[in-house]
Amino acid sequence: MKILALMSSFRKKGNTAHIVQLIEQQMGEIAARHDEPLDFETLHLAHMDIELCRGCRTCFDRGEATCPLKDDIPAIRAKIDAADGLILASPVYVDDVNAVAKNWIDRMAYVCHRPTFGGKCAYLIATVGEGPTNHTLRTMNFALRSWGFHIVGRAGFKMGALMSQSEAAQHFRDEAGDAAETLFQAIAQQQYLRPSFISLMIFRVQQHAWRKVSPDSYDYAYWKAQGWFKPDCTFYIEHRANPMKVSLARLVGAALAPFVT
Ligand SMILES: Cc1cc2nc3c(=O)[nH]c(=O)nc-3n(C[C@H](O)[C@H](O)[C@H](O)COP(=O)(O)O)c2cc1C
Known part of the structure; x- marks a missing residue:
């Protein structure tokens, strides 16, 4: 370690x-x-x-x-x-x-x-x-x-x-x-492998923010290359978080995103 x-x-x-x-x-x-x-x-x-x-x-x-x-x-x-x-x-x-x-x-x-x-x-x-x-x-x-x-x-x-x-x-x-x-x-x-509610929510907010920037930008290209814009992608890495927690965190993240990005 x-x-x-x-x-x-x-x-x-x-x-x-x-x-x-x-x-x-x-x-x-x-x-x-x-x-x-x-x-x-x-x-x-x-x-x-x-x-x-x-x-x-x-x-x-x-x-x-x-x-x-x-x-x-x-x-x-x-x-x-x-x-x-x-x-x-x-x-x-x-x-x-x-x-x-x-x-x-x-x-x-x-x-x-x-x-x-x-x-x-x-x-x-x-x-x-x-x-x-x-x-x-x-x-x-x-x-x-x-x-x-x-x-x-x-x-x-x-x-x-x-x-x-x-x-x-x-x-x-x-x-x-x-x-x-x-x-x-x-x-x-x-x-x-079991990210917290807040971390899952932050990922959702970030996803919203970087999807909005110019597709020619360095950040957009990075997010796209990671596969983080894919509809089924819910975190930076493959994880084992409870699906209910993931869904709720994504709902809250989606609701907050327009106000914080
Ligand atoms: C510039 C400076 C600012 C500090 N501000 C605070 C403070 O806001 N509140 C507090 O309780 N102690 C404050 N301290 C004390 C330090 O946080 C404390 O002694 C710390 O453990 C020092 O760590 P170090 O020995 O690793 O540098 C301050 C010390 C310095 C030198």
């Missing part, structure tokens, strides 16, 4: 890094108990070369390969493609993800147009001083879900300004263990 953790704090030994390490340790133990080889890699986004999006829209209009910025984005993308599961972990800055995480999300915005992560599980982590984490986790959830990820869980950790690794382990070992177990089981049991 291959897990990629994208950690957006500048502090390599900060709170967010401590939580990711706790998850890594416990996922290692869970994988060993199941005789499953585990490859867990953490990328420190703040220490990578990720330039600010210039807003030129080239990725939308002519494909991501034409982005004029030559930096680490394609390499990070390749690592996500190779992983079974993603952990996105950010500290809360002024009630949201930090700028490093947001910039990475912005640079990946083309995936909202051409969602390519169907079949991959993701777990969302936010660490915070004292305040809430729900808005931060919502930012991550909105992006990753519209990119096709199966979001298996999310957790916020109140950690003050800076906790030591041992304090973090003492306070948060169990919560980190739950996150590790949830992500491990979701991948092992292929839970992504």
